[in-house]
Amino acid sequence: MKKIILIIISFIVLVIISITTYWNLPIEVTRKSDIKKGNKIIQNIETYQKTNGRLPENQNFKALEKLGFKFEDSVSYLNYTTDNKGNYELTYLEGFDGPYLMWNSKERKWTVDYPKIFK
Structure with a gap:
């Protein structure tokens, strides 16, 4: 009986340590594939901006699709927004509440x- 309790306690401690370690890893490790995909889209957006002299419009789904965005029913997991000053932001939307993984052209x-x- 003592052996079973010791195994259960050891397992719980291991799970707690694993979760704590994962939470403290940098986002470059935990969200590596999302960042890699986003960096490709950022390069495409900047190429578009140099070629056309402006950013693609928020609602121009055909142009955004060519840049690498994936749309399902006009909704994207990766959100693209611009302001009137030539800045843009990519945000990975997950659920209703933030914070979200995001890239801002200013920062x-x-x-x-x-x-x-904001739109």
């Missing part, structure tokens, strides 16, 4: 934060 880095540019 030029991936962060876990709330969107700063």
Whole structure:
């Protein structure tokens, strides 16, 4: 009986340590594939901006699809927003509440934060 209790306690401690370790890993490790996909889209957006002299419009789904966005029923898991100053933001939407994984063209880095540019 003592052996079973010791095994259960050891398992619970191991799970707690694993979860704590995962939470403290940098986003570059935990969200590597999302960041890699987002970086490709960022390169495509910047190429589009250099070629056309402006950012693609938020609702131009054909142009955004060519840049690498995936749309299902006009909704994207990766959200793209722009402001009138030539800045843009990519946000991975997950659920209703943030913070979200996002990239802002002003800061030029991936962060876990709330969107700063609104439609």
